Amino acid sequence: MLTIKEIAEMANVSRSTVSRFLNDSGYVSEEARKRIDKVIKETGYIPSEHAKSLRTKKTKVIGVILPTIHTETSSKIVAGIDNELAKQGYQILLANTNLDKEKEIEYLDLLKVRQVDGIILVATNTEERLVKKVQEMNLPIVIIGQHMPGVTSVVYDDFHASKEITNYLVEKGHKKIAFIGVDETDRSVGYFRKKGYYSAMNEHRLEVNSTWVQTAIFDIDSGYKAMKRILTKSSILPTAVFAVTDRLAIGAMSYLKEQGLLVPDDIAVASIGASEISRYVDPSLTTVDYHNEMAGKQAAKQILAIISKTEYQEKILLNYRLIIRNSV
Structure with missing residues (x-):
């Protein structure tokens, strides 16, 4: 393997000039640049990444x-x-x-x-x-x-996304909207999405039944169980549910279908995530795309x-x- 010293000798330049060229770390004249580049192309020289990182103190x-x-x-x-x-x-x-x-x-x-x-x-x-x-x-x-x-x-923009999707449910005629969230130590998904839901419900002067608000974790089975708690603990059933992720929403839809309830005829479902599977579940899922x-x-x-x-x-x-x- 060629060394920087050997390249410098072949290009008739100093070792420091070759080093500056390789690391793009200082001035190298156009003439010297062409000579070094010619030697590198003719010899097929590939700089050692380890050696380069030692010189530049960067690992890339x-x-x-x-x-x-x-x-x-x-x-x-x-x-x-x-x-x-x-x-x-x-x-x-x-x-x-x-x-x-x-x-x-x-x-x-x-x-x-x-x-x-x-x-x-x-x-x-x-x-x-x-x-x-x-x-x-x-x-x-x-x-x-x-x-x-x-x-x-x-x-x-978790707050406004959640508020907009809750507002959309209200616009579609829903007044009894349940919520499946996650632990609020996750400020974005847990706290701000819940806050957006409550903000929309309050602005429309809609009651939030405490049994309609359930906390889950980030998987389909947890969404299934949260939907089960909502239906089994509530004396008044919601007409819609907003789940903070697609996976939670899909779990909720699975439980609703098991109970013989139709989505969206009996209970509408909406979420956030725009995952690929959200297009293919039946019915396809109303959701928010976060890019x-x-x-x-x-x-x-x-x-x-x-x-x-x-x-x-x-x-x-x-x-x-x-x-x-x-x-x-």
Whole structure:
């Protein structure tokens, strides 16, 4: 394998000139650039990434921490991140917490030890311990899905999306609307989507029966069980249910069908997520599209801006769109 010294001799330039050329880290005259480029092309020289990282103190790797690796939301976010980072020669190192809050902390430490150039965290909570850890990392970090003070965040407009979909249910004639949410330690999905629901119900002066509001976790079976609790505990049945994710909504629809109830004739169902399966369940699911691939692209752009010390935004609020289908 050729060394920088040998390339310098063949191109009749200094080793420092070759180093500046390879690292794009300083002035190299056009004449010297052409000679070095000619030697590299003729010899097929490929710089050692390890050696390059030692010189530049950059690994060209970004750590990405995901709450779950197998969901469509995660895959779209990763696709957006990877497509944007690849343009600048970066690779990604994935870590899957499987919704374990302790692993979020562990992976932040582990990725820092692995000397990644930055971390993109798809966060599921804003608990004080995690926020403090992120703020003390001394490493470029971008958060997707949650807002943390002093940390660059790419967030969804959860409050207004939830309010709009609840308003849509009201416009379709529903006054008894149930809600399936998640734990409020997840500020975005748990707190703000619930707040949007309550805001719409209050503005329309509609009563919220306490048994209509149930908390679940992020899977289909949990949505099934939450719908079961709503129907078995309520003396007055709702005519519609808003679930905060597609998976919860699909679980709810499954239980309704088992009970012989028709969607949307007996109970309408709406959600957030716009997953591919939401188009193919029967009936197709009215939902909100959050443009998850765009979230990944924006996070990648911000992490690159932080690394290169160019202008970046502390908070990016993404838009959304309501997709009207047959479940309402």
